[in-house]
Amino acid sequence: MLTVIKQGVLCSIQDTGRHGYRHLGVGQSGALDPIAVKLANLLLNNDLNEPVIEVTIGLAQFEFTASINFSITGGDLRAKLNGHPLYPGWRYFAESGDILSFSTSHNAQRAYLAVRGGFLIDNVLNAKSTDIQAQFGGYNGRALKMGDQLPFHADKTPLPHLGVKQPDYTNEVRVLKGPHCDKLPKGSFEHFLQTKWLVSDMNNRMGSRLTANNTVQHHATIASQAVHPGVIQYPPNGQPIVLLNDCQTTGGYPIIASVISADLRLFSQLGSQQSCKFIGVSVSQAHHAMKKLNSHLAQFALANNNNKE
Amino acid sequence: MSDHQCYLLGEHAIAFVLETSNPSSNEQRRLFALTSTLMNLGAFFDVVPAKSSITVYLKTPQDHPIWIKRITTLWHECEMASFKPTTHRFTVKYGGDYGPDLSSLANTLSLPEKDLIELHASVTYQVEFLGFLPGFGYLGTLPNALQVPRKKTPRTRVPKGSVAIAQELTAIYPSSSPGGWHLLGICDTPLFNPSLQQPSLLMPGDHVQFIPSKGGLCSQ
Numbered sequence: 001m002l003t004v005i006k007q008g009v010l011c012s013i014q015d016t017g018r019h020g021y022r023h024l025g026v027g028q029s030g031a032l033d034p035i036a037v038k039l040a041n042l043l044l045n046n047d048l049n050e051p052v053i054e055v056t057i058g059l060a061q062f063e064f065t066a067s068i069n070f071s072i073t074g075g076d077l078r079a080k081l082n083g084h085p086l087y088p089g090w091r092y093f094a095e096s097g098d099i100l101s102f103s104t105s106h107n108a109q110r111a112y113l114a115v116r117g118g119f120l121i122d123n124v125l126n127a128k129s130t131d132i133q134a135q136f137g138g139y140n141g142r143a144l145k146m147g148d149q150l151p152f153h154a155d156k157t158p159l160p161h162l163g164v165k166q167p168d169y170t171n172e173v174r175v176l177k178g179p180h181c182d183k184l185p186k187g188s189f190e191h192f193l194q195t196k197w198l199v200s201d202m203n204n205r206m207g208s209r210l211t212a213n214n215t216v217q218h219h220a221t222i223a224s225q226a227v228h229p230g231v232i233q234y235p236p237n238g239q240p241i242v243l244l245n246d247c248q249t250t251g252g253y254p255i256i257a258s259v260i261s262a263d264l265r266l267f268s269q270l271g272s273q274q275s276c277k278f279i280g281v282s283v284s285q286a287h288h289a290m291k292k293l294n295s296h297l298a299q300f301a302l303a304n305n306n307n308k309e
Numbered sequence: 310m311s312d313h314q315c316y317l318l319g320e321h322a323i324a325f326v327l328e329t330s331n332p333s334s335n336e337q338r339r340l341f342a343l344t345s346t347l348m349n350l351g352a353f354f355d356v357v358p359a360k361s362s363i364t365v366y367l368k369t370p371q372d373h374p375i376w377i378k379r380i381t382t383l384w385h386e387c388e389m390a391s392f393k394p395t396t397h398r399f400t401v402k403y404g405g406d407y408g409p410d411l412s413s414l415a416n417t418l419s420l421p422e423k424d425l426i427e428l429h430a431s432v433t434y435q436v437e438f439l440g441f442l443p444g445f446g447y448l449g450t451l452p453n454a455l456q457v458p459r460k461k462t463p464r465t466r467v468p469k470g471s472v473a474i475a476q477e478l479t480a481i482y483p484s485s486s487p488g489g490w491h492l493l494g495i496c497d498t499p500l501f502n503p504s505l506q507q508p509s510l511l512m513p514g515d516h517v518q519f520i521p522s523k524g525g526l527c528s529q
Contacts, residue, residue: 019355019366020354020355021355021443021508022355022357022366023348023355023357023358023438023439023513024439024443024444024501024508024509025439025440025441025442025443025444025445025509026508124503124504131443131503133442133486134442134443134503135484136443136503137503176319176320179314179316179318179324179326222330223326223330223359223360223362224359224360224438224440225324225326225361225362225364226322226324226357226359226362226364228319228321228322231318231319248440248441249357249440249441250357250359250438250440250441255318258318258319260319260320261319261320261321283317283320283373286320287320287370290320
């Protein structure tokens with residue numbers, strides 16, 4: 001088992017998300033950085049979609065009550081095992097009684113913790129992700145709390161040391177032009193691309209609200225339509241909202257752009273007062289970017305397989 | 310001029326959007342028929358209707374140009390299609406602790422509480438779409454006399470089962486949540502259970518009727 005000693009700001013069980021229930025108002029949930037989930041699982045020879053713990057802004061502490069191989073990926077929240085520093089993108093071995101802690105960091109917001117074989121969590125609506133808003137899935141449908149015990153199958157022997165290069169986290173985010181730019185004041189999309197945006201304090205798993213010195217206000221309205229993680233809404237105050245995994249399934253603000261799938265993970269590490277810039281790309285460039293990420297995963301999986309006896 | 314647009318949204322979604330944000334009952338029927346046709350194709354991760362649009366999530370994003378054409382064709386073929394909705398009848402306990410906004414709303418609208426309840430229960434509503442919370446159906450259309458703006462300050466907690474109204478819509482909260490609608494009563498029928506194969510009782514296009522409970526505080 002993994003026992004939660006300190007729950008930190010927000011720790012929750014997530015996989016790569018719940019799909020196929022949007023028409024019932026059920027959101028996607030899932031880790032904000034699905035690539036980090038897949039890498040964490042690849043490091044342990046797990047299925048890619050085993051559930052992991054998403055640790056937000058650290059300050060969390062766990063105790064292993066059985067020995068296990070584990071991995072950490074995502075941002076560097078200065079993880080330590082019994083006080084010894086660990087690095088994201090590596091797998092490690094814990095003995096029963098070992099303490100794993102995460103701290104805060106200026107340039108990282110979220111880390112991912114996986115165990116070999118995965119945490120033993122039930123599927124709800126085809127996923128193990130916690131739907132925090134609707135209170136189902138994951139661990140009892142909620143964020144982790146002090147005293148929670150997450151079961152896993154213990155490992156007797158440590159696997160050899162193994163690390164993986166994680167794709168960089170940058171603050172340059174590629175976007176596709178949104179469908180409502182012609183309803184917004186002329187030049188809004190260009191202004192959106194030229195502006196250096198700051199992530200406001202209103203950023204969480206539902207979305208990130210951005211601010212800038214110079215915003216374009218408007219009166220454009222649209223009828224509510226389906227939205228999903230990556231959609232960038234443009235409310236009348238001109239402060240864009242980048243929708244993330246816990247967003248609602250429909251929304252009524254004009255859509256100025258969509259973050260390409262390959263880059264949405266960048267928002268897992270963009271915290272309050274950090275800046276970001278958007279770069280317009282084509283649909284084929286977006287597909288290409290995703291292919292590149294997937295081939296990074298495939299290459300690592302292949303290399304890892306060749307190393308196994 | 311075309312009555313709709315159909316475009317790629319992000320890399321994985323195609324939105325089919327009517328030019329009007331207030332579809333006629335005929336357009337509404339066609340939208341439900343198209344939703345059900347698209348759901349039955351099995352070609353998408355999800356088919357998500359809203360009041361005047363349908364968004365599909367592609368399994369193979371590269372095929373988007375084909376689907377944009379195909380969906381437009383299907384819309385035209387839905388001209389004559391019929392749509393047979395399921396009807397749900399829900400018993401509601403109106404007023405008092407069940408509907409804490411009923412009496413103040415009756416005052417605002419200059420209606421006796423009894424008339425307000427009768428008016429609310431006099432209409433067969435249709436689930437325009439689901440959203441906001443799992444299993445939360447937006448039910449239209451509320452009689453004109455009951456249409457009021459949302460509350461200025463939303464409640465931090467609306468109890469599960471609350472029957473509420475705002476603007477031209479009414480709804481039942483499937484779970485407790487913050488909310489800005491006016492609360493008229495409580496309905497005990499469970500609307501959403503994530504452990505069921507079909508987790509939501511309401512589906513887009515379904516009909517809903519409210520029946521005032523005999524034991525309700527204000528309905529004797």
